[in-house]
Amino acid sequence: MQNATYISEYLDGMRQITETISREAIDDVIEALFDVYRRGGTIWICGNGGSASTATHFACDLTKATIRPGKPRVKAMALADNIPLVSALTNDDGWDLVYLEQLKSFFRDGDAVIGISVHGGAGQDKAGAWSQNLLRALEYAKEHGGTAIGLAGFDGGGMKTLCDHCIVVPYDTTPHVESYHVALHHLIAFCLAEKIARLETT
Template sequence: MRDEIERYWREIALLVHAMPGAVVARVAEMLDDCRARGGTVFIAGNGGSAATASHFACDLVKGTHLSGRRPFRVVPLTDNMPLVTAWANDTSYERVFAEQLEPLVRPGDVLIAISASGNSPNVLAAARVARRAGAVTVALTGRTGGKLRRLADLAVCVPSETIEQVEDAHMIVAHSLCVALRQHLRVSAPARRVLTDPAPHPAVADLD
């Protein structure tokens, strides 16, 4: 088994070198632009990609948080399981992300749609909602990109047919984006005000 494990590691190393770095850098710029405008980043995926979506959302919020910088607003569409199961039960599993997204998404927001095949019906449905709303869709997908590639404004297509390697690469992309964005925020000029201070309490009258 060691030979098989080491073969997999070698293939991952080669895959990383073949990744579209310029496209990933453009994703970073899109995300930072969304953050700077006060927009929201939505993230969705199925199965292992649902775990990637949740992990990415956590890191994008917490891992890039710096004092004096406007934080990222991020909503993982994978994490509200009562809502996911309610929409699946009352409509269909294909609508579990789209129905959550529709009342929340606004022009200029970003949807990160994760699908190794690029053909997950519920991820495609969410991408269509984002497109109608004037939001930007970023696809993290596999070699061909599937149908999702045609719905996305920008697609990071991992050049592999092996689903495990595609999912590994998606997590590497997520981590590299968070590291790059944190460094960018660290060296950029601080925002004038991120949050306004609450109004001071009125002085208590002397009743004596």
């Protein structure tokens, strides 16, 4: 395959996603996160592999890019970032509990958990079913007065039905889904920044 062909096909895929993704689902997530912000809650974000790096990037932008003079700040943290804690929990409790066990320490009523997964928990490999640690974290949020939010791809997997709000990137290749998740997190973070800037505070 020539480079030009691959470039064209890849960009065509991104355009197809843009044309078919649910705007309503994106709007729902923005409003849900804005509600968490107004309540003073914390947004906890988790993912595996490339989605873990997206979670960290998302937490960074939610925390830094939304700062507006005189306005309360967004509180967001990525659960994969404390490597010693992640490795200790993996060693002692198992990978499927690595995010849930952290939430037991930090999660409060009114917080939100965002899970980022290409397949939304569908499928499996040598280690077993994919993204079970994310699904457990999302279940915990729902059971403890919080909001469960998903960014998924393919058909959404279990995340689509589990979450209170879920954006599914309607495409079936990992690079496209992961790339679009980054575009979505930028859209969400910077839209929240605009909403915060317009928010009347007393």
